[in-house]
Amino acid sequence: MNTDLDPLLTRDEVAKYLNVTERTVLDWAQRExxxxxxxxxxxxxxxxxxxxxxxxQSTGPDPLGSDNHSEGIQPKPFRSAERExxxxxxxxxxxxxxxxxxxxxxxxxxxxxxREADIVVEAIARMVKAKIIKMDFRKTSVGEKYEVIKRxxx
Numbered sequence: 001m002n003t004d005l006d007p008l009l010t011r012d013e014v015a016k017y018l019n020v021t022e023r024t025v026l027d028w029a030q031r032e033x034x035x036x037x038x039x040x041x042x043x044x045x046x047x048x049x050x051x052x053x054x055x056x057q058s059t060g061p062d063p064l065g066s067d068n069h070s071e072g073i074q075p076k077p078f079r080s081a082e083r084e085x086x087x088x089x090x091x092x093x094x095x096x097x098x099x100x101x102x103x104x105x106x107x108x109x110x111x112x113x114x115r116e117a118d119i120v121v122e123a124i125a126r127m128v129k130a131k132i133i134k135m136d137f138r139k140t141s142v143g144e145k146y147e148v149i150k151r152x153x154x
Contacts (some may be wrong), residue, residue: 029043
């Protein structure tokens, strides 16, 4: 028996480990924020991958006390004005697409053309938080899932 195998964790186990909701874990997995494996339609997680990801999210000095000071401490850059402008432009484009239209939903991938995925994800997150839109999923004729956004009813 190979004891080196890292057992796969379920979404609820990861949620408890990270002290977040299961929905947050699902959202992060779908947006490729955390390392995950989709197995038979369910998300699974390797503990060592989650621990490595968690370590990469830490701030401050190296907890292992690395003696390599030649590189210096590299703080994370603040959100750039250019990125913020790109997010706002994406929101504007999405709102423009939705105005004066009888269409009820739009595939998310249509807004990703010519934009970085993280810009679209952030724009959608802000619009969901502002209760302008909501997220949903649809299936293609061959059963593949894709994300859609829908206008919220006033």
